[in-house]
Amino acid sequence: xxxxxxxxxxxxxxxxxxxxxxxxxxxxxxxxxxxxxxxxxxxxxxxxxxxxxxxxxxxxxxxxxxxxxxxxxxxxxxxxxxxxxxxxxxxxxxxxxxxxxxxxxxxxxxxxxxxxxxxxxxxxxxxxxxxxxxxxxxxxxxxxxxxxxxxxxxxxxxxxxxxxxxxxxxxxxxxxxxxxxxxxxxxxxxxxxxxxxxxxxxxxxxxxxxxxxxxxxxxxxxxxxxxx
Amino acid sequence: xxxxxxxxxxxxxxxxxxxxxxxxxxxxxxxxxxxxxxxxxxxxxxxxxxxxxxxxxxxxxxxxxxxxxxxxxxxxxxxxxxxxxxxxxxxxxxxxxxxxxxxxxxxxxxxxxxxxxxxxxxxxxxxxxxxxxxxxxxxxxxxxxxxxxxxxxxxxxxxxxxxxxxxxxxxxxxxxxxxxxxxxxxxxxxxxxxxxxxxxxxxxxxxxxxxxxxxxxxxxxxxxxxxx
Numbered sequence: 001x002x003x004x005x006x007x008x009x010x011x012x013x014x015x016x017x018x019x020x021x022x023x024x025x026x027x028x029x030x031x032x033x034x035x036x037x038x039x040x041x042x043x044x045x046x047x048x049x050x051x052x053x054x055x056x057x058x059x060x061x062x063x064x065x066x067x068x069x070x071x072x073x074x075x076x077x078x079x080x081x082x083x084x085x086x087x088x089x090x091x092x093x094x095x096x097x098x099x100x101x102x103x104x105x106x107x108x109x110x111x112x113x114x115x116x117x118x119x120x121x122x123x124x125x126x127x128x129x130x131x132x133x134x135x136x137x138x139x140x141x142x143x144x145x146x147x148x149x150x151x152x153x154x155x156x157x158x159x160x161x162x163x164x165x166x167x168x169x170x171x172x173x174x175x176x177x178x179x180x181x182x183x184x185x186x187x188x189x190x191x192x193x194x195x196x197x198x199x200x201x202x203x204x205x206x207x208x209x210x211x212x213x214x215x216x217x218x219x220x221x222x223x224x225x226x227x228x
Numbered sequence: 229x230x231x232x233x234x235x236x237x238x239x240x241x242x243x244x245x246x247x248x249x250x251x252x253x254x255x256x257x258x259x260x261x262x263x264x265x266x267x268x269x270x271x272x273x274x275x276x277x278x279x280x281x282x283x284x285x286x287x288x289x290x291x292x293x294x295x296x297x298x299x300x301x302x303x304x305x306x307x308x309x310x311x312x313x314x315x316x317x318x319x320x321x322x323x324x325x326x327x328x329x330x331x332x333x334x335x336x337x338x339x340x341x342x343x344x345x346x347x348x349x350x351x352x353x354x355x356x357x358x359x360x361x362x363x364x365x366x367x368x369x370x371x372x373x374x375x376x377x378x379x380x381x382x383x384x385x386x387x388x389x390x391x392x393x394x395x396x397x398x399x400x401x402x403x404x405x406x407x408x409x410x411x412x413x414x415x416x417x418x419x420x421x422x423x424x425x426x427x428x429x430x431x432x433x434x435x436x437x438x439x440x441x442x443x444x445x446x447x448x449x450x451x452x453x454x455x456x
Binding site: 028031033034035036037038039040041068104106107116117119120128130132156157158159164182183184189 | 256259261262263264265266267268269296332334335344345347348356358360384385386387392410411412417
């Protein structure tokens with residue numbers, strides 16, 4: 001396994017010499033020491049993208065929330081838990097040639113998170129105040145200087161996938177959005193397949209449903225072509 | 229593995245002929261199709277208890293929330309996600325000779341859970357209303373008829389463990405409380421060891437820190453003794 005990791009790390013390919021950031025997995029936002037807000041991202045697609053980029057020679061930094069899937073071999077892995085920690089980790093990784101934000105980052109954190117376990121009291125519902133998390137994709141996309149030449153965001157939608165993703169791309173200021181439909185009936189979130197739409201300056205391109213590894217491979221080839 | 233499971237299922241011991249319910253793991257309470265509220269229970273202690281009871285000959289029904297640990301061989305496993313589903317499953321399992329409620333059940337659910345993904349809107353924090361979940365331990369402990377002869381609750385505390393557990397036992401109406409300190413610095417939640425205090429009519433008995441398997445074994449022996 002060590003030899004395989006070294007071979008992967010030394011792979012020569014179209015992305016040799018390129019430093020690429022990939023974020024992946026969910027974030028967990030603590031409510032108190034035992035409770036937290038999570039999301040159903042497995043980290044499978046982000047991990048597959050890190051593997052595909054590494055296999056094409058890229059120097060990949062993989063910033064991941066608490067995901068169950070095995071970490072990609074040959075990538076430099078940074079583990080975080082919350083959105084705020086993820087932004088810090090991302091900023092420490094820059095500059096990069098390309099950044100792929102595949103993590104499902106919590107939009108909100110609990111502003112009133114408690115240091116001790118919140119006790120249940122009859123009839124009393126705990127007050128929970130939320131604060132907006134930093135928008136990592138927008139922050140990096142809109143950097144005045146040092147913005148990565150290629151910034152790729154993800155959109156997990158349940159309705160109006162293309163409209164929402166197109167609007168998201170313009171709002172965030174990223175170059176591409178990889179949009180997918182995470183409605184429970186698709187089985188995509190937590191599953192092994194994905195059906196994505198790549199939204200760029202050129203419009204929306206629908207990719208047929210395929211394995212997450214294959215989506216990762218095709219996206220890595222696009223990234224290599226874009227970086228020249 | 230199948231042979232081993234059958235052997236376990238057919239184990240003869242002091243609990244042969246006894247039907248015992250064990251709940252385990254966290255519950256997940258949905259916010260929308262992709263987000264949920266979770267807790268850090270790994271399900272390790274509940275699973276170890278189910279194994280120990282099965283090894284002593286009991287017919288174990290294991291009702292578990294979404295936990296990562298392997299399910300106990302030889303037990304009848306029922307998978308649930310939310311507290312409401314867990315109560316339904318528990319009620320369907322009764323009557324039993326003993327019930328061990330080791331699950332970390334969410335006290336609250338999101339009353340305003342959405343069928344589609346909640347969109348982030350600049351400056352707008354989503355309104356989230358909470359409703360109290362059914363109290364499974366209290367419901368079963370206070371059954372007017374058909375109450376299991378032995379009801380064991382768990383208390384995950386971060387402060388004043390014995391005082392809180394003693395009060396919880398009286399408030400819920402269960403026979404025993406297995407209390408543990410889940411402060412992050414103990415490493416118990418998600419770890420392989422536990423340091424518990426068994427609170428009963430006889431008072432509070434502190435057990436030294438030991439492996440979760442050993443806690444399970446000692447608790448199973450106590451249950452066998454109590455059931456005679």
